[in-house]
Amino acid sequence: MKPIKSLIILLFISSFTTLFSQEKEFADLLQNIDSREKVSLNGLWDIIIDPLENGYYNHRLQPMDNGYFKNAKMQSPSDLIEYDFDTSYQIMVPGDWNTQMEKLYYYEGTVWYKKDFDYTAKTNELVYLYFEAVNYEAIVYLNGERIGAHTGGYTPFQFEVTDKLKEGNNFVVVKVDNKRKRENVPTVNQDWWNYGGITRSVHLISTPKTHISDYSIQLAKGSTNNIEGWVTVENSTDDDNVEISIPELRKNVKSVIKNGRANFSIKAKPTLWEPKNPKLYEVTIKTGADKLTDAIGFRTVSTQGSKILLNGKEIFLKGISIHEEAPFKTGRVTSKEECRILLQWAKELGCNYIRLAHYPHSETMVREAEKMGFMIWSEIPVYWTILFDNMDTYANAKNQLTEMISRDKNRAAILMWSVANETPEGEARLSFLSNLANEARKLDNTRLITAALDTQSEGEGGKMIEDPLGEAVDVIGINHYCGWYVDEPQKCSSVKWASAYDKPMIMSEVGGGALYGLHGNKNERWTEEYQADVYKTNIEMMRNIKFLSGLSPWILMDFRSSRRPLKRIQEDFNRKGLISEQGMKKQAFYILRDYYLKENN
CATH class of the missing domain: 2.60.40.10 (Immunoglobulins)
Known part of the structure; x- marks a missing residue:
């Protein structure tokens, strides 16, 4: 990159960070909603599928003032109203539309949601309409009036609606759009399912005025x-x-x-x-x-050279990565019971640590993990090749980081905030992510900052960690798929690692795929034997990394991904799970468990 272009990028991100530093310290969000008086708006919602966004734009592609959000009803037989929520489809909230309706399995676009509810006013109270998460863009209307919007699929948002509620019957309409866009966070290319919908719970929360x-x-x-x-x-x-x-x-x-x-x-x-x-x-x-x-x-959590210290004592993080994919039924996790199933599997594996990938998981997941004694890596979906030189993309990423830290800053289990996963080296990326790391420290100076890197140089001595982003983080995550994407499994045990940084390193991703129940020789890809051999040889490799402070192999359970179309094997699933989506443990599960049992802390 030419020096002048590099300087421009640094200046624009620096000025953008300065602009944002003048805002509130945290997102305007109620803390600890389970300690509040609240009414659930979960359950069946009426929906209208709107791929052309006819309910929002007129034929000139201009926003209308009488769109679907008005929830209009015929007043006379001659009225022309070309939609009706009351006779439309219904789906459950929380939940994704992809797994609830077959016709929406691959759908990306707009779906309108409508819910009727009753309200009885109380004196000296404020009422908030609170969404735990909507993927990805949400425009919210109450009784036909727009009350706000939110961008980002994995963090909560709210609107104070006291003066907009009516005594008796009310209705809320949400325009939900999960279209992938190049400037979004994540961007158009991602290796997990783009579940659309109101994917987490919705509440009316009441508080005293003060x-x-x-x-x-x-x-x-x-x-x-x-x-x-x-x-x-x-x-x-x-x-x-x-x-x-x-x-x-x-x-x-x-x-x-x-x-x-x-x-x-x-x-x-x-x-x-x-x-x-x-x-x-x-x-x-x-x-x-x-x-x-x-x-x-x-x-307390800190680092000392290549060690991670919990409460002043060195600890080795025996972990696993987890996607927010529901066991057995698949689709988005929507209940405490599903969270506990995933966490119990991690406990059976011998884990003391989980990487919640690649976005903030639900508050329920974080709290349940904390109760069960899991240390947590929590991250935002700055993933692969987002637009690092785009101001709006940076603003989006910073907002998601702020909302994640705002919600979970009181959870002792979270040791690390992650700002990125597998991003390509470059000046714009380094400025973007270094600024995010600095923002995270401003919001919370008691935790460690990390990122998962997949760029290592090759030399006669083996792998060298020298990505310049290593300077900006406290703990270096490394994603490395020896035996799967590079080399053959038998070569992995002899791979040597070195680092340009005297910092802890976590092998944040490692592993390979297998279809549960498919057996053969250990050199036959997709068999359980092949996956097990990948784990055996990679564990030998990791035993020889002196600065290794933990690992979170990829991944606990098979999960849906539209990048994985191979019929009779993948069937739209990433098969790197140690457990199938139906809860069946593969051979590699026991290989990793035996390794963890030999680690004392």
Whole structure:
């Protein structure tokens, strides 16, 4: 890249970061919604499939003011209304449309959702319409009036709708569009299914007019006896108090609100959260009008050379990567039970760590993993070849990063925020991702920053990690498929690794594919024997990497991907899972489990 072009890229991303730094610290999002009074809007929703977006644009391709969002009804026999939600298809929310309707299996485009609900007003309350996730672009209307929009398929968003609700019957309409676009995050090319729809739960959440909107409660960086944080209170008055209580630690402090925020510090010696003892404390936050209770763990995480330290002690991350693909029925995970099945399989495998790929998974998944003692790598879908020199793409990525950290910043289980997966080297990419890493540190300086890299140089000594992005992260993730995409399995055990960085390295992806039940010689691709041999030889390779601090092989369970059309083998599934989509364990599952059983921590 020419120096002047490189300078332009650096300047535009730098100026863009400065512009965003003037905004709020976190996304405007209620924290800990399970501690709130809420009404579920889950269940059957009416839908209209609209590939030409006739419900939004007129024949001149201009947005209409009387589109499908009006939910219009005939008032006389001569009325011309060419849609009717009440006689249309219905599908379940939460859920994806691809696996609920055969005709929508490959569909990418617009689907309109409509839900009727009743509302009874209460005095001195605010009401929020809260979506846990919609993939990918959502425009939301309440009683025919547009109330807002959101871009990004894996993070929550909300709208305050108190003054827009009516006593009695109301309806909400959502225009959902999952079309892949070159400028999106992720971009048009991805190796997982582009599930469309309202894929996570929808709620009406009620709060007092003056209410706790957000908070951060964790150990101060580097400390094991100082719990610090802040609480923001909407519609507060200066000099009001916020009270933070941790009964089990016999701690109760009050802090004064200034400009909507109260900062606090608590001297305490909590039992530290760790995989073998995932201790969570009941924490209560109170104001004069509001009260929230959360379960929060306390731990420290840091690095020392090539080691990852949890609570000051070296720990080896025995992990597995997981997609948000539902076991048995496939499609998007939609329930706590499905989360627990996936996590229980990881527990049977001997894992103490999970990589939630390649996007933020549901809050339910994160909380359940925390309870079960899993350390977590959480990431945003900056994946492959997104437009690193596009300002809107950067804004989108930064927003998804902010929303991910905002929602999960109080979860002790999350050790690492990941800013990217398998991105090609270049000046624009380095500036883009370095700025994201810096933004993550501004939002949360208590966790480690990582990214999964797949660029290693070849030399006589073997593989050399020298991707310049290694300078910007705390932990280097490496995706390497020896025996599958490169070399033959028997060559993997002798591969040598070196690094230009004195930093921990996690083998964030490694593995190969197999169709469950297909058997043969270990040199026959797609057989369980071939996959098992890939794992055996790669484990030998990893035993010889002195700076290896963990691994999260690809992947726990087979998952749908439209990049995988091979009939009688893939059938639209990536077959690198250790378990089939129907829950059957392949031979490689036991190879990895035996390796983990020999690791003590």
